Amino acid sequence: MTISSRFAVAVHILTLLETGRGEPLTSEYMAGSVNTNPAVIRRLLSLLARAGLTRARMGAGGGTVLARPAAEITLRDVYRAVECEGPLFSLHHERPNPKCPVGRNIQAVLERATGAAQAALEEQLRGRTVADVMAEVAAEGRVAPAMPR
Amino acid sequence: MTISSRFAVAVHILTLLETGRGEPLTSEYMAGSVNTNPAVIRRLLSLLARAGLTRARMGAGGGTVLARPAAEITLRDVYRAVECEGPLFSLHHERPNPKCPVGRNIQAVLERATGAAQAALEEQLRGRTVADVMAEVAAEGRVAPAMPR
DNA sequence: CATAGTGTTACTATTATGGTAACACATTCG
């Protein structure tokens, strides 16, 4: 099983908001770039806003803006906002047999091992910001002002 | 979504095999320690054998043994054997809009970012072996010879 | 030949994901 596409789409959204330079973008507009339904975008925006990464303005002329500078939003922030905040690895679904010494102790050991692996992953995500992504997108191709609205 | 419990159970299995010290253990026995159905164990053993981590002996008196010394089986080997060998992160399900510069370039950027994160996770797993797990299980509690058979 | 054990498929229940529809609520503008 893989980490869902929510992370990828959320990074996409935040990068779009950075190209908007403070001007509110609608979920309709962002859905066009992401090639999905606006309700999907809204669901994610709800999580991003809850995590303090975006701010929405309701009503006519509304939309969403970044709540923080792009250079202050790490990909770890995004991951934590849209994916589970808990363990990445599932351990045994049924409690292993405590009568067996391996069964009795294996989960504690696994928790440490998998926790370290997850921490390494998050640490790597922490080293990249939405501003970095923006710069890389620009380097991949010329970032014109935006898609025609 | 999380990484399935297959990884945890596979590590459990390999650790058990290490306590067997070369003597074949049956899936029935291991299922007892893991507290699951033997068919689940067999499914995982099939993957582990395919990855060259275990060797099975069929027929009466059969069972499974480690195909390599525990100190030469890393948790990354296990992860690769039982979970997907491909990307850990899913990207967009539909191709983003190529008319938008962000849409056009975001996936390449995301591939690099998520690939680096996954590599960090695997690198961490690579630093731990089944022998290490065995030692930690022993440190958590006294490893008696084994569960009564 | 009977027994023990592997390897694999099929079935099932459950859960998570992601797309779409619907609509209450909030805000702006004429």
Add this chain to the structure above:
DNA sequence: CGAATGTGTTACCATAATAGTAACACTATG
């Protein structure tokens, strides 16, 4: 004030993955 615009959230649905159980062909031993 009403219409229009846009958010936030829930519900529904189809699909995919997981993990437990059942079943059974195949393999090897005594």
